[in-house]
Amino acid sequence: MNDTIREDLKKLPEKPGVYIMRNSEDAVLYVGKARVLKNRVRSYFQNTPHSDRITVMISQIARFEYIVCDSEYEALLLENNLIKKYKPKYNVLLKDDKGYPYIKVTLSEAFPRVTLARSVQKDGSKYFGPYHSTWAVNTTLEAIKTILPLRPCSKKLRPGAVLRPCLNYHMGLCKGPCCGKISEEEYAAMTQDVLAFLNGHLEDLEQKLRGKMLEAADALDFEQAAVYREKIKAVRMIEEKQKIVSVSEDDFDAAAIEKNDVDACLQVFFVRGGSVVGREYFIFEGAAADSDEAIMSSFIKQFYAENYIIPPRIYIQCRLDSDAEREEQEFLQTWLSGLRGAKCELITPQRGSKKKLVEMVRMNAGIALANQASAPGGDGREQKALEILQEALALEKLPARIEAYDISNTGDSEINASLIVFVNGLPYKKAYKNFNMKE
Numbered sequence: 001m002n003d004t005i006r007e008d009l010k011k012l013p014e015k016p017g018v019y020i021m022r023n024s025e026d027a028v029l030y031v032g033k034a035r036v037l038k039n040r041v042r043s044y045f046q047n048t049p050h051s052d053r054i055t056v057m058i059s060q061i062a063r064f065e066y067i068v069c070d071s072e073y074e075a076l077l078l079e080n081n082l083i084k085k086y087k088p089k090y091n092v093l094l095k096d097d098k099g100y101p102y103i104k105v106t107l108s109e110a111f112p113r114v115t116l117a118r119s120v121q122k123d124g125s126k127y128f129g130p131y132h133s134t135w136a137v138n139t140t141l142e143a144i145k146t147i148l149p150l151r152p153c154s155k156k157l158r159p160g161a162v163l164r165p166c167l168n169y170h171m172g173l174c175k176g177p178c179c180g181k182i183s184e185e186e187y188a189a190m191t192q193d194v195l196a197f198l199n200g201h202l203e204d205l206e207q208k209l210r211g212k213m214l215e216a217a218d219a220l221d222f223e224q225a226a227v228y229r230e231k232i233k234a235v236r237m238i239e240e241k242q243k244i245v246s247v248s249e250d251d252f253d254a255a256a257i258e259k260n261d262v263d264a265c266l267q268v269f270f271v272r273g274g275s276v277v278g279r280e281y282f283i284f285e286g287a288a289a290d291s292d293e294a295i296m297s298s299f300i301k302q303f304y305a306e307n308y309i310i311p312p313r314i315y316i317q318c319r320l321d322s323d324a325e326r327e328e329q330e331f332l333q334t335w336l337s338g339l340r341g342a343k344c345e346l347i348t349p350q351r352g353s354k355k356k357l358v359e360m361v362r363m364n365a366g367i368a369l370a371n372q373a374s375a376p377g378g379d380g381r382e383q384k385a386l387e388i389l390q391e392a393l394a395l396e397k398l399p400a401r402i403e404a405y406d407i408s409n410t411g412d413s414e415i416n417a418s419l420i421v422f423v424n425g426l427p428y429k430k431a432y433k434n435f436n437m438k439e
Helices: 003-010 037-043 052-059 072-086 134-147 184-198 202-218 222-241 292-306 323-340 352-374 381-392
Strands: 017-022 028-034 063-068 102-105 114-117 126-128 252-259 264-272 275-284 313-316 345-347 401-410 413-423 433-436
Touching: 003 063, 017 037, 017 072, 028 037, 028 072, 037 063, 072 292, 072 323, 102 134, 102 184, 114 134, 134 184, 134 222, 184 202, 202 222, 252 292, 252 352, 264 292, 264 352, 275 352, 292 323, 313 352, 323 345, 352 381
Parallel strands: 252 313, 313 345
Antiparallel strands: 017 028, 017 063, 102 114, 102 126, 252 264, 264 275, 401 413, 413 433
């Protein structure tokens, strides 16, 4: 501890705020928040045990600075912003800073649409998600287009206005609200069916479609009955893809951590209406020595600050036993409840189905971490792309080797073929080949 630090420690206020640790080159090493700055910052320079990671960080501190805030809540917001700005080496960081895709139903419009959205806005629309990939969203949107074809266009429609029907209407992909082919009341009923579909109430929708199919068959309208039969098939296909993990109509997230000797992986499952609608994992490089509680707390603060659909419950594997940990949990619950606008609980299940689910999430985190460690290179995006491809093609295993051929020619002569190869999601250029084709 140098003289500058020793003097600055005496000036620390007993107020909430954010502190910034810097090295001799003035680079930011660490950003943290504190309910009481004086106590928290002093703890780094006292003879108290720290993780290896933090011990190394402390040895590099040349000076620190702090910003006093009105409340711990305000300090949390500032901490998140500064972590994003500086990306400090010794903070546990969410390196995947992408926006998660959502499904948006534009309920503020007279004739709502269902679209993909990259963020949640307070615009009167209903949002579902987050989903783990754009592919998952597009698959669901395609199913909705087949079963309940809300209008795909973005025209500003007014009740009573009559326009010319477009190609989507003639192809059966829209009911034609723009040209008066469906009333506002009928369209509203179809919109409610879409909301029920996205909430996971597929059995009710299937029964309704089956009733319409039987009515059409009784009226000898077998062509329309066949249309409803195909829609029922589409609903069943979606049902098979969804994995039911809860008998209750519940929305929650489940998060768990697994580590190896060097890194840590946190996996989170998004459960909506009792079904897993998405999952995501994050690799925290060099964080194996950090406590699970510290990693989980950092994840919650960074992840849910960017994702505005917050469920009423988040199940986590960590047991927060100490006074400081329970205090942090209470604060995070208050913060999450404020973001959500309703109560949000952090729960560590001790028994039953939720505990088994969290264990399954932890197992998946271990698999993701092992796959990441065995990959020959890349930053983890390749692994996620392979998982999406495996799901899209219904493969039993990840496609470890992918070969693609292309043939080109000039007229009837100079026929050439080429081969490219990807191994574990990365280009394997040693296996690339060109072929001269003979007639």
